[in-house]
Each structure stands twice: as structure tokens, then as C-alpha cells.
Amino acid sequence: MSPLAIALLLACADKGGDDSGSPADGGATDGGGTTDGGGTTDGGTASELQVLDVTATVSEHVVTVVRVSWTTAEETTGWVEFGETSAYGLTTATTAAGTTHEALLVGMPADTEVHFRVHVEGAGSSGQSEALTITTGSLPSGLPTFSVTGDPATQWSYQVIPTQGTSYAVVMVDAQGRIVWYDQLPAEGNLMRAVLSHDRQHMIYCLAGPQNDLASGSVEWVSLDGAERTNVPFPYIDHDMVELPDGTITGIVVTQAPEGSPYVGKTADRLVELSPDGTLREIWSAWDQVDFSKAHVDHEFNMTHGNGLDYDPVEDVYYMSAKALGTIFKIDRATGETIWQLNGMLNQFAFPKGTEIVQMQHQFQLLPDGILIFDNGPQDRGYSRVVELELDQDALTAEQTWEYIRDPSVYVFAKGDVHRFDDGTTQVVWSASGEIQNVDDAGTVHWQLNTELGQAITFVQVLDNLYVR
Amino acid sequence: MSAEPAALALFLLLACGTGSDDDSGATGDGGATGDGGGGADGGTDGGAPTDGAVLLTDAHNYSFSGVLDGPSFPLAELADSTISWGGLTEDLQCHALDPVADIDNVALMVFPYLTEQEVEQGLSTDTLEQVDVAVYLSVEPGDATEIHLSDLTFFGTQADIQTEFEAGSGAWLVVFTTGDTVGVGSRMIAFLTPTPGETATHAEVTDGCEVLDVDVSIDHAEPVLVDEGEAGALDWSGLTLTAQGQPFEPLSVSEILVARYDTQTVADLEARFLDIELLADGLWTMPHQSGTSADLSGLVDAQGAPFPGWQAGGTWLLALRCGTCPNPAPLFLAVVQPG
Numbered sequence: 001m002s003p004l005a006i007a008l009l010l011a012c013a014d015k016g017g018d019d020s021g022s023p024a025d026g027g028a029t030d031g032g033g034t035t036d037g038g039g040t041t042d043g044g045t046a047s048e049l050q051v052l053d054v055t056a057t058v059s060e061h062v063v064t065v066v067r068v069s070w071t072t073a074e075e076t077t078g079w080v081e082f083g084e085t086s087a088y089g090l091t092t093a094t095t096a097a098g099t100t101h102e103a104l105l106v107g108m109p110a111d112t113e114v115h116f117r118v119h120v121e122g123a124g125s126s127g128q129s130e131a132l133t134i135t136t137g138s139l140p141s142g143l144p145t146f147s148v149t150g151d152p153a154t155q156w157s158y159q160v161i162p163t164q165g166t167s168y169a170v171v172m173v174d175a176q177g178r179i180v181w182y183d184q185l186p187a188e189g190n191l192m193r194a195v196l197s198h199d200r201q202h203m204i205y206c207l208a209g210p211q212n213d214l215a216s217g218s219v220e221w222v223s224l225d226g227a228e229r230t231n232v233p234f235p236y237i238d239h240d241m242v243e244l245p246d247g248t249i250t251g252i253v254v255t256q257a258p259e260g261s262p263y264v265g266k267t268a269d270r271l272v273e274l275s276p277d278g279t280l281r282e283i284w285s286a287w288d289q290v291d292f293s294k295a296h297v298d299h300e301f302n303m304t305h306g307n308g309l310d311y312d313p314v315e316d317v318y319y320m321s322a323k324a325l326g327t328i329f330k331i332d333r334a335t336g337e338t339i340w341q342l343n344g345m346l347n348q349f350a351f352p353k354g355t356e357i358v359q360m361q362h363q364f365q366l367l368p369d370g371i372l373i374f375d376n377g378p379q380d381r382g383y384s385r386v387v388e389l390e391l392d393q394d395a396l397t398a399e400q401t402w403e404y405i406r407d408p409s410v411y412v413f414a415k416g417d418v419h420r421f422d423d424g425t426t427q428v429v430w431s432a433s434g435e436i437q438n439v440d441d442a443g444t445v446h447w448q449l450n451t452e453l454g455q456a457i458t459f460v461q462v463l464d465n466l467y468v469r
Numbered sequence: 470m471s472a473e474p475a476a477l478a479l480f481l482l483l484a485c486g487t488g489s490d491d492d493s494g495a496t497g498d499g500g501a502t503g504d505g506g507g508g509a510d511g512g513t514d515g516g517a518p519t520d521g522a523v524l525l526t527d528a529h530n531y532s533f534s535g536v537l538d539g540p541s542f543p544l545a546e547l548a549d550s551t552i553s554w555g556g557l558t559e560d561l562q563c564h565a566l567d568p569v570a571d572i573d574n575v576a577l578m579v580f581p582y583l584t585e586q587e588v589e590q591g592l593s594t595d596t597l598e599q600v601d602v603a604v605y606l607s608v609e610p611g612d613a614t615e616i617h618l619s620d621l622t623f624f625g626t627q628a629d630i631q632t633e634f635e636a637g638s639g640a641w642l643v644v645f646t647t648g649d650t651v652g653v654g655s656r657m658i659a660f661l662t663p664t665p666g667e668t669a670t671h672a673e674v675t676d677g678c679e680v681l682d683v684d685v686s687i688d689h690a691e692p693v694l695v696d697e698g699e700a701g702a703l704d705w706s707g708l709t710l711t712a713q714g715q716p717f718e719p720l721s722v723s724e725i726l727v728a729r730y731d732t733q734t735v736a737d738l739e740a741r742f743l744d745i746e747l748l749a750d751g752l753w754t755m756p757h758q759s760g761t762s763a764d765l766s767g768l769v770d771a772q773g774a775p776f777p778g779w780q781a782g783g784t785w786l787l788a789l790r791c792g793t794c795p796n797p798a799p800l801f802l803a804v805v806q807p808g
Contacts, residue, residue, distance in 0.1 A: 063759070138760035141723040142793060147598070165599075166793040211625065380632065408582055411603050413623060434599025453597040454793070 049127030056134045061226025063137025069102035082116035093467040109178040110139040148177035150447035155421035160461040166454040170194040206241040240309040249274040252306040269306035300324045308363040349398040362416040374416035383409035522704035529803040531687040533712040537589040542672035543664040549631040550670040553615035560656040561677040579604035581639035685742040697807040706761040711800045723792040730784040779807035
């Protein structure tokens with residue numbers, strides 16, 4: 001089944017969702033004293049359009065998520081404003097035109113009274129329900145816990161954080177470190193990345209499977225109310241994936257050397273797309289595009305060790321980090337050709353003399369005039385850092401313009417992530433060390449999240465909102 | 470190579486449950502209410518106390534402090550030293566241990582900015598964070614009772630950690646565990662100390678009886694008063710501190726335990742705290758999924774028989790436990806008085 005079909009199916013299935021449609025415990029009452037007896041409200045106020053049959057239910061799978069449904073007598077669109085106080089502050093996406101509607105309230109912490117109000121618009125008129133409340137449930141035991149210091153960041157609202165260790169989970173937290181969404185996973189899945197989909201309907205997981213059984217790799221879609229999950233095999237996907245705006249999933253895929261290659265028995269990476277119609281398409285192959293005779297990686301089993309992937313829809317190009325080579329590739333999606341190779345054994349850029357080389361890097365972010373790289377560094381260097389390089393992609397020159405080393409320093413032996421915010425501050429994810437920092441260009445830490453002992457972080461997704469506008 | 474975590478569990482005072490298979494966990498189906506309608510929603514949210522439940526407070530809680538003093542082995546710098554445990558026949562709880570059959574995993578953690586004493590203190594008080602650990606390596610020894618430092622890998626990837634075994638590189642902690650569940654099953658600890666001028670290249674880890682010293686006070690706390698003959702329900706939404714004085718984290722509670730002792734007094738149990746499960750004449754447990762309350766009718770014994778309810782006579786203990794905490798000493802433990 002294609003991911004698109006899956007998505008459509010899930011969208012339909014969601015309507016049946018986790019609630020039976022029966023009146024929620026306690027029922028819903030309107031403040032005006034009229035109750036329709038069915039746990040719902042005929043909540044219209046003085047506006048012309050009436051909002052009918054408002055029902056709210058906490059998801060049994062994700063107890064921080066609330067499903068709100070309502071009807072209108074005539075065709076309308078609608079949305080829900082909601083929040084932790086009667087001032088609300090959040091709004092859902094607008095529903096499609098119709099007479100029956102529903103929306104998920106996502107972004108609320110556990111054990112919290114959620115205030116909400118439904119708004120509808122029809123032909124020339126509008127309406128709203130009364131002000132309503134519902135209380136989210138208690139988080140399940142065993143989820144990771146975080147400590148947060150500093151001022152809540154203003155550059156983001158939520159972060160998707162996969163954790164590994166004493167608990168394997170994907171959680172979404174707010175700036176206070178409160179869990180607003182969660183999914184506990186089996187360790188065997190070997191989660192590499194989790195992202196909220198572009199359409200904001202699903203969380204998507206890159207599951208590599210056990211390292212000795214990468215054939216079991218897969219991509220999984222989980223609806224935000226946790227009621228539906230669909231797993232699509234994606235054999236040998238490893239380390240990273242990216243979702244394209246049309247829902248295509250592109251993965252780094254570990255591949256044996258072709259017959260006749262001098263490297264038979266070794267592996268290297270390809271980029272493979274899983275399109276919404278379910279077809280797989282190879283975009284790029286290291287066996288075609290990398291001259292390993294110049295790379296001096298004969299000792300490596302995976303001679304590229306791709307470990308970070310980004311996509312730029314403007315140029316329609318991929319960027320892939322290859323840890324074994326120390327190189328970041330820019331790849332033309334349309335032709336599958338390598339456009340340039342930055343850093344490491346296959347570097348094509350000119351650096352000023354004395355520049356400290358980036359090594360064992362993981363995630364990176366292309367900037368308008370450069371690139372931000374999480375530089376794990378070699379083990380014997382003993383520390384990891386974040387490096388910003390100014391790039392001239394025409395002249396193929398690179399110059400380090402900024403670096404950040406934690407004080408005291410840490411060495412991150414696996415993963416590592418970076419993100420530059422619009423205001424120039426930077427998020428650094430010290431993955432294996434279980435720490436996320438928001439720092440300014442002077443290295444001052446403004447916000448920090450730490451995990452308990454035994455809890456590591458993989459790659460992190462930064463979100464400014466949870467709904468498609 | 471995937472990012473596997475650094476993790477450990479020390480102080481295996483009690484078997485660590487990790488929750489049930491029941492993932493219903495549904496709470497708070499509270500329905501929508503109009504403003505002013507309130508929000509009673511099933512009683513397992515973190516808000517108002519559950520009706521009819523026995524309220525647990527900090528005044529009921531025992532106090533616990535543990536002092537770890539693991540053996541420290543001065544070893545030659547940069548040497549591929551050996552670590553053996555063939556003589557390790559009693560673990561840090563002073564319980565019998567088979568060095569071949571019971572040690573399934575040997576892990577090494579390096580804390581670059583902490584001393585050995587600070588690591589021990591942090592483990593004792595559950596105050597270490599992941600960022601304190603720079604290196605986590607492990608090996609599954611099979612039937613062997615000796616490894617080289619070079620045998621330790623990062624989940625299969627060679628680490629050659631001996632090349633970094635130098636003075637000033639922090640505290641090097643070795644943890645011997647039963648089972649391969651992350652965070653559970655630690656049986657013994659030891660420190661390897663890179664020492665300038667030292668020529669020894671072998672660490673022989675033996676008896677663990679002297680490693681752990683616990684100080685427990687149960688008797689000072691108020692007993693929990695319950696109705697005789699009933700299982701009843703608990704509500705711990707009012708707890709603010711663990712037995713170690715750390716902030717009480719509701720998410721950490723993964724198991725509830727009730728124990729009955731026909732002859733042991735509270736003083737007896739304080740003195741033999743590491744054996745409180747072994748000493749029990751009746752023992753019932755139940756996993757806890759979420760929230761800050763529980764109906765004790767879910768308690769069962771090892772044979773699956775349900776908890777018959779509180780009975781007069783004997784000594785009764787009630788505990789809330791954390792299955793993934795580095796220190797699995799109960800977060801909460803109290804004497805229960807049926808009446």
C-alpha cells in the first residue's frame with residue numbers, strides 16, 4: 001500500500017478513531033444551562049451560525065491529545081482555538097467545508113485543563129461555541145523526564161525528541177520541557193529519526209532495525225492521536241531520512257558493492273525515494289558517484305557511512321553527510337549527479353591554511369551563505385563542537401566563521417544535531433550526552449534541556465507550530 | 470552505528486519492574502464541560518485527590534540514603550589492562566552470585582569531570598545526568614570471567630579505549646550486570662584508576678558485600694491507616710519528595726508493592742532492608758501505568774493470586790517503585806496499619 005493511500009486511509013480511520021463517539025465521562029454542559037443530553041453541547045451563542053453537537057474526548061493512546069468534533073446545519077468551515085487558559089493562544093487548522101467536522105488539539109501537557117472554543121464560518125456568516133474545557137490525562141510511567149533551565153525560547157514552540165536508553169520513546173516537548181505528545185517504542189526498532197509530517201497529520205519514524213538485520217528497516221506513520229500506525233518496509237534504510245513536501249520519504253540505504261567491484265564485501269550508501277504511490281526509486285549511489293580509490297576508506301565496512309540527510313526544495317537538491325569520508329555531498333535530485341563535495345577525504349573546497357578539520361560529523365544545516373555542521377571529531381580529540389563555514393559554492397571556497405564548544409567540553413560519540421534560528425541563535429543537540437542547548441553567537445546559553453542518566457537523544461525536529469496554515 | 474545510550478542501574482535493592490503490558494492507560498476521558506463545569510475525570514490525573522483513596526503524604530515516607538564505596542584499582546596508563554571477576558561470588562547486596570552464569574554484561578562508563586567519589590554520590594542520590602557521561606562501552610563476556618579494556622566496544626564498534634586510559638581523564642566506572650536490559654540488573658561496580666608510574670595491568674574484582682551501605686529509617690514516619698479487609702485505593706498526588714529527598718516525579722512510578730511479615734518487626738526490616746522481598750511472608754505487586762492513584766485490587770502474588778486485602782496482625786509495607794531509576798530503592802515506602 002502506498003504511503004499516500006495509507007495516509008488517506010488513516011485520515012478516514014481517524015474519524016472512527018479512539019473514541020466511540022459516546023458521551024465523554026461527565027458529559028458536556030454548556031454554561032448557559034442547556035445540555036443536549038448526549039454529552040455534547042448545542043453551544044451556539046448570539047452569532048448567526050450555530051455550532052452543534054460539540055464533543056471532546058481525550059485520546060486513549062496519547063492522553064495529551066484531545067479530539068473535538070462538531071456539526072453545523074449548513075456547510076461551514078471551522079477551527080478550534082484552545083490553550084491552557086481562557087485566553088487560548090493556539091488554533092487548529094481550518095476544517096474542510098462540510099457539516100460535520102473534527103479537529104485534534106495537540107500541544108497541551110498532561111493533567112491540564114484545556115480551554116477551547118469552536119469557530120465556524122459559512123456563507124456570509126460565522127459563529128462560535130461557548131467556552132468549553134476538558135482535562136488531559138496523566139502520562140504513562142516510563143517516559144523520559146527532562147530538566148530545563150533558562151528562558152523559554154522564542155524561536156520555537158515545540159521539539160520532537162526521540163530518546164534511547166532507559167526508555168525508548170518519541171516525545172514532543174514544549175519550551176518548559178513538558179511532554180505534549182509521546183509514543184513508547186520497542187528498542188529493537190532502532191529509531192533513527194522522528195519527524196512531524198509536513199501535513200501535520202502523522203509522526204514519521206525512520207526505523208533501521210537491528211544493526212545485524214538492516215533488511216528489516218522500515219518507515220512508520222503514526223497518527224497524532226496514536227490510534228493508527230502503518231509500517232512500510234524500507235530495507236536497509238539506516239541513520240537518516242527526510243520527508244519531501246509531497247510526502248515522499250528519502251532514506252539513506254546501505255548497499256553492497258556491485259559484482260565486479262574491487263570492494264566486493266563492502267557496503268556504501270545510496271539515496272532511495274519512497275514515493276507516495278509506494279514506488280522506490282534510486283536517486284544517487286555512492287558506487288557510481290564516489291571514487292573510492294581516492295578516499296582511503298578500505299578499512300571501513302561501510303565506506304561512506306551516510307549519517308545525515310537534508311533536502312532543499314528550492315534547488316531540488318539533497319545534502320548527505322558521509323561520516324567515513326568526512327565529506328558532505330550536494331546531490332542533484334533530478335540527475336543523481338554529485339554537485340560538490342565538502343570537507344574530508346573528497347573535499348573540493350579550498351580552506352584557509354590552519355583550519356581545524358571537521359571530522360566524524362553528523363547533522364548539518366545549509367545556511368544562505370554557508371553551512372552549520374555538528375563536528376563530533378575523532379575520539380582522541382576528546383571534544384565535539386559546532387562549526388559554521390562560509391561557503392562560496394561557485395568558487396568552491398570555505399572558511400570557518402564560527403564555532404561553539406560546550407564548557408566544559410563533551411565528546412559526542414554518536415549523532416549530534418544543529419539548527420540555526422532566524423534571530424541568529426543556534427540550537428545544539430549533544431545527542432549521546434542527552435543535552436540540548438540554545439546559544440547565541442557569543443556562546444551564551446539561553447535555554448538548556450538535559451536528560452536523566454541513561455537517556456540519550458538522537459536527531460531533533462524544531463517546530464514553530466503544529467498545524468498547517 | 471546507531472546511537473545507543475549510556476545507561477546503568479546500580480543498587481539493585483529490589484527487582485525492577487518496568488510496567489505492565491496493559492497500555493490502556495486511558496484517563497481523563499472527561500468530556501467537554503462548559504466554563505465552570507470543573508473537571509473530575511477518573512481520578513488518575515495529577516490534580517484533585519481520588520475520592521475514597523488513602524492519601525499518601527511525605528510524612529508517611531521512609532528515608533533512604535545509600536553510600537557506595539566500590540573498589541578502585543590503580544592501573545598502568547595506556548595499558549590494555551585486564552579485568553577479572555572469577556572470584557565475585559557475592560554482589561553488592563551481599564546476595565550470592567555465580568560469576569559465570571550471572572554476569573551477562575560488563576559496561577564501562579567514563580565520567581570526565583567527576584571524581585570516583587562524586588560518581589558514587591551521584592549514583593546514590595539519583596542526581597547524575599546523561600551529560601556527565603562521556604563514554605559508554607560494553608561487552609558480553611559469555612562464559613569468560615576476564616576481559617581486556619580493548620574488548621569493550623560501542624555496541625560492536627571497536628573503541629580501543631585503552632588508548633585514552635590516562636590520569637586526569639575522569640572516573641572510569643565498570644558495572645557488572647545480570648541480563649541485558651538497559652538500566653536494570655547491576656550486580657557489582659568497580660573503578661579503574663589510570664595512575665602515573667603504576668605498573669599493574671590487572672584488576673581482580675571480588676566480594677561485593679562491602680560496596681553498598683544503606684541507611685534506612687522506616688519507623689520515624691507516620692503509618693498509613695487503611696481499612697481492614699479491603700484492598701482499597703491509593704492516591705499519591707500529594708507526594709513531593711522521594712525517600713532520598715529528591716523531587717518526586719510521578720512518571721517514575723512503575724510498580725506498586727505490598728509485603729506482609731508475620732514475625733519481622735519494622736526494626737528487623739530496617740536492619741535487613743536489602744532483603745525485604747526475601748523476608749516477606751506475603752508479597753503482592755502490580756504494574757503502574759500512569760497517574761498518581763491506583764486501585765489495589767490489581768495486586769497479585771507470584772502465583773497470580775489476588776491481594777486479599779489488608780488484614781490485622783504482622784507488619785505491612787507498601788512501596789512505590791521506579792523500574793528505570795539508577796537507584797531502584799523504592800521512591801516511597803511506608804508501614805501500613807489496617808484497622
